[in-house]
Amino acid sequence: MKINNCDIIDRIYEETLNLIFTYGAKGWTMDTVCKKSGIAKDTLYRIISKKEELIKDTLLKELDKHNKAMQDLLIQDRDFFCTLRDSATLLSEFIAKFSLDKLSQIFLQYPSVEKAINNGMEEYFQSFTNFLNEGKKSGLLKESVDTNLLINFIHSCVMQILKHPEIYNATKDTEVLLDYFIDGIKG
Known part of the structure; x- marks a missing residue:
């Protein structure tokens, strides 16, 4: 072979x-x-x-699939807020695929995997930032919204949810978190 x-x-x-x-x-x-x-x-x-490389590559491949789906969603010509809510649903569905306690265990055992996932999420959040900036330019979001700060905050919250499965319900809590942000930034 x-x-x-x-x-x-x-x-x-x-x-x-x-x-x-x-x-x-x-x-x-x-x-x-x-x-x-x-x-x-x-x-x-x-x-x-190495097992660590295999786990990292596997999770990054799955994240890349998600990033592609998110890119496809964000470039569609649809209502801004419908797309924003659909992207929140897509993110929560992606997170729900994983058992958070198992993912937390992987992050604890292999810190390089957590770092790689964080870096992969940076790409996702960059495209999301660009999307939000377009909404801001169009007057759909409040002028005072700092999209970079907002994205960093969402990223931190999502990683917190992933690291503490005993406290959070990934799907529900991620979707609620993103709904709060969406409602708070509308223009």
Whole structure:
């Protein structure tokens, strides 16, 4: 098998994502990924050598899919506030895909994964900032809204929700948080 075969790589990421959903960072090994993916160990280790890298790459791939869906949503020619609410729903649905206690465990065990996810979310929030700035220019948002500060605040709140699953309900609390922001910034 060739190590750059896209089908193999997709299968590895798919099985790893299932293991992350089921177990978090603990309870499985690279051997488990090999068995679930139906590939030899040496093939997996030629593609990716560490569990931490595999988890990070898998989560970043999932985040990239979400970022693409968000980009597609934000460039549609629709009502600004409908798009804003749909983007809030899309973000909360994305967060709800993950068991927050398992994600929190991954962040604790692999700080580089948390850093990579934070950086990936920066891209998402940059496109969101651009969208909000367009709304501000159009007079749909209050003139006093500092979109960069708003986005940094939302990013911090979302990461707080992700890190404390024992306190927050990801879907509901993220959507409520974003609704508060939307209602507060209307022009």
